Amino acid sequence: MxxxxxxxxxxxxxxxxxxxxxxxxxxxxxxxxxxxxxxxxxxxxxxxxxxxxxxxxxxxxxxxxxxxxxxxxxxxxxxxxxxxxxxxxxxxxxxxxxxxxxxxxxxxxxxxxxxxxxxxxxxxxxxxxxxxxxxxxxxxxxxxxxxxxxxxxxxxxxxxxxxxxxxxxxxxxxxxxxxxxxxxxxxxxxxxxxxxxxxxxxxxxxxxxxxxxxxxxxxxxxxxAPTLAGLVDQLSTRFGRQPPLPDWAIGGAIVGLKDGLNSFERLDRMVDAGVAVSGLWCEDWAGIRETSFGRRLFWDWQKNDSRYPDLPARIAELHSRGIRFLAYANPYLCVDGPLFAEAAAGGHLALQRDSDSPYAVDFGEFDAGVVDFTRDESAAWFAERVIGKEMLDIGIDGWMADFGEYLPTDVRLASGEDPMTAHNRWPVLWAEVNARAVASRGRTGDALFFMRAGFSGVQAHCSLLWAGDQSVDFSRHDGINTVITAALSSGLVGNAYSHSDCGGYTSLGHKTRTEELLHRWYELSAFSPVFRTHEGNRPDDNLQVDSNPDLLAGFARWSRVHRHLAPYVRTLCDEAQATGLPAQRPLFLHAPGDRETAGIQDQYLYGRDLMVAPVVEENAVERRVYVPGGELWRDLWSGSMVEAGWHDVPAPLGRPPLFVRDGSAHAELFAAIPDILR
CATH class of the missing domain: 2.70.98 (Beta-galactosidase; Chain A, domain 5)
Structure with a gap:
């Protein structure tokens, strides 16, 4: 085959x-x-x-x-x-x-x-x-x-x-x-x-x-191509194969905290509670800005010494414990930060259509300039001056490369290009800048940036997608279930690796996280290539992974499952390099003759050997699962074989439906999951 x-x-x-x-x-x-x-x-x-x-x-x-x-x-x-x-x-x-x-x-x-x-x-x-x-x-x-x-x-x-x-x-x-x-x-x-x-x-x-x-x-x-799997192979070749994920990123949870120095103390308490930690992600490393939307960041991409004093030394201490440090950046610079003035003086900012003044975009109670990546000198400046010197050179191992979608259609670009045609390409240019900075330090395949924005060709530069800013709920079009659709759809066009903000991000109006939502998101994230938490836009109003002993214990258990599956995920990275197949796959990729699989988007194959049916409906204690024909599947929890077709499967908290392909070379690895969760 x-x-x-x-x-x-x-x-x-x-x-x-x-x-x-x-x-x-x-x-x-x-x-x-x-x-x-x-x-x-x-x-x-x-x-x-x-x-x-x-x-x-x-x-x-x-x-x-x-x-x-x-x-x-x-x-x-x-x-x-x-x-x-x-x-x-x-x-x-x-x-x-x-x-x-x-x-x-x-x-x-x-x-x-x-x-x-x-x-x-x-x-x-x-x-x-x-x-x-x-x-x-x-x-x-x-x-x-x-x-x-x-x-x-x-x-x-x-x-x-x-x-x-x-x-x-x-x-x-x-x-x-x-x-x-x-x-x-x-x-x-x-x-x-x-x-x-x-x-x-x-x-x-x-x-x-x-x-x-x-x-x-x-x-x-x-x-x-003769098969859809072969077509995915061709498309991933056309748009560019990504480097494999680094070992550190797939071996445990990346803990997202934006709590200043207290982030390090909270991380230590999580480690003591048994959380398998691969990284600490502090998006507030450059400072914060409180807005009516919530706790935003100060968009000047340099370490904030008042919020994180002695940050390089703290990063080095984490490294000595085998924990990586991640930060945050985006391609805009707030007008009240020093890098904006430096960029303007160097001619690195896109301009207003009818003047030579930098264009400022309203990002919600603050304005920011647009670094003009159509000018190679400006792309090189951001890659070296900002990502290289301010981030990589102080020991930062990864970052959320956020935004990329905001290029206005009335901006003036150095290339003279119509912004209506440059707009969709902007995320690709942004990805190129990040990849350029990583390569300049010889860290391709080790330092990891992840993006939510993209367009044709972003695959060649960005190793990892994240699914954006889901609401902190189970809603059909903006909740936990959408991250599965995001991974499956993007994987078909050449993006091998996807993940999400565990717990969701957007908390507005009456919407706040429930304990059930966090537990269900743990279960989903454990079977994603990267398991990363986020405190959300309103961290003080929402439950966090360490808000109470039960949430912390659940986080610890599922983080250990993620670490346990790292050898299997490494084989999926190898397969992605060889064939372009994504880690998370629609059922129809390996069941081409089964018409019933055509529209299934709330369960997936994790590689060829593990089928995952996350629980994405509120108050559910069972869920409807489809088992495709052509392969024999074994229920991980009961050990029994399951016939092809639709089944109503028990799914209490802590036990999402999981099925192992009969004859899998990884069956013994999967069989240990229930013991890890006890």
Missing amino acids: AVSERSTPEVALRWERDGDQILLVSGEFLLLRLGPGAAAVGRGNPSIEMYRGNFAIDDSPEMMPLGHAWRTADGVMLATREGESPLLSIAIDAGGGNAGRLKVRTLSSGLDRIVLRFAGLAGQDFYGGGEQMSYLRLNGRRFPIWTSEPGVGRDKSDPYTQAMDASGLAGGDYWTTNYPQPTLIGSAGVALHLDAACYSVIDATGDGAAFEIWQGEAAIEVHR
């Missing part, structure tokens, strides 16, 4: 004719049928509003359907009707490498909208779209591709989301995400990727699926 999964068929594209219609075919796959409804062009009339990383984007374009197509020596021309001038050309690009490649281009001045519907893909299940939070299977919905804040609540029918929308566009929707990607994966083994950074839409409604493209020229790649 491994050979067939990894085989790469030649993706030859060719034109054929069916009566008066022109077809685009790859092997046995029909992709395009150029007839009525297949293509349109137009002139856009966009309306764009941004408020603190939340965007309201609308368009009222004048669209013209292209109902007539004819062949030429260069490809296919399309017009509104026979006898009219062509308005769109589609050509097969022979320089596509391992992928077939189309070039589409409008042929009249001012046409900056293209719609192309791949009706030949009808009948398939569709996946992709980057990191999606609400839906793994895309069918029947539209997914705008635009990196942004994902929103709080993300359910337009929920009064909580409606309230967030009323207070600054902050509610979000099912498709809003930090990490979109215009890649569409079909269950029959064909993937389409729009090689463009402009605003676009994956439209999976109607027959097949369509790309809506907000520019007059673009390329569309076609990838094929």
Whole structure:
């Protein structure tokens, strides 16, 4: 099976004719049928509003359907009707490498909208779209591709989301995400990727699926493989394989505390309580700023000596105990910090459209400048001056590389690039800066940064995703369950490793953590490549992992499970390097003939040998679990074999449904988990 999964068929594209219609075919796959409804062009009339990383984007374009197509020596021309001038050309690009490649281009001045519907893909299940939070299977919905804040609540029918929308566009929707990607994966083994950074839409409604493209020229790649696992292999190669996670990151919990010097004392108490600690993450290392949203950070990326005196010495002491120290940074500099002035003097900041003054973004009760990564000198300055000297050189081993979604659409960039096309690329540029700094110190594969923002190509630079700022609850579109969907969807497009803020992050209004939520998040995090806690935006209002003896004991038990599984996770890292397969996988990747698995997004395969069904509903003491056919599975808790199909499985606190593939070489390792939890 491994050979067939990894085989790469030649993706030859060719034109054929069916009566008066022109077809685009790859092997046995029909992709395009150029007839009525297949293509349109137009002139856009966009309306764009941004408020603190939340965007309201609308368009009222004048669209013209292209109902007539004819062949030429260069490809296919399309017009509104026979006898009219062509308005769109589609050509097969022979320089596509391992992928077939189309070039589409409008042929009249001012046409900056293209719609192309791949009706030949009808009948398939569709996946992709980057990191999606609400839906793994895309069918029947539209997914705008635009990196942004994902929103709080993300359910337009929920009064909580409606309230967030009323207070600054902050509610979000099912498709809003930090990490979109215009890649569409079909269950029959064909993937389409729009090689463009402009605003676009994956439209999976109607027959097949369509790309809506907000520019007059673009390329569309076609990838094929005999299996979906093989397609994931190809896509991970296309976008770049990540370095494997370092041993220290997969061997226990990274404890997130933002409590100044008291963080070290709290960490010691956790170690004494039996917590398996791999790292201490203090995002407040550069200072704090209290706002109405909660405890924010002071966005000037230098150690704050009043909050963390003698920090390099304290980091060295942690290192002597085998514990790493992690911090925080993002690509913006607050206007009241010294690095902002230094950056402005060096010409490192993006400018206002109509003046030479630095552009300042409102981040919620404070403003910050945007370091202009389209200027190589500025990218190099941030990598060396900030990440290199202020962080790596004092012993910091990792950090949350936050944000990346906030590039305004009315900023002036050094490259002269339209910010509408630079916006989606900004997280990739940010990832490049971080990877550049790590490489400059020879620490690739050891120092670890993790990001929530992304776009096509971020995979080559960022080793680890985190799922962003979930609400501290069980809500369908913004709670604990969304981190599973995030890991599975992003894994299909080449991101091998994902994790989340254990306990969630966003606590607004009446929402605060419950003990049940924290215990269930422990269970989920233990079966993620990295187990990291977060105190949230309002730490004083929320339960923490050390708030009471029961929470601390549960954290200790599941952190030890995470450490125990490190040898298995190392094999998953090796497999990701060899095949591109992510650590957390949808069931259908290894059960391709089982149609029932197509829409399952709340349970997953952890590698090939362990199936995890986290409990993500409040007050649940059992959950519905699907066991796919084709393999034999054994219930970890009872030791009994489980038949294929749906089952109602007991799931009390501390015992999430877990299943081991029969014949697994790691069966003995897994069998020790119940003893660790006692």
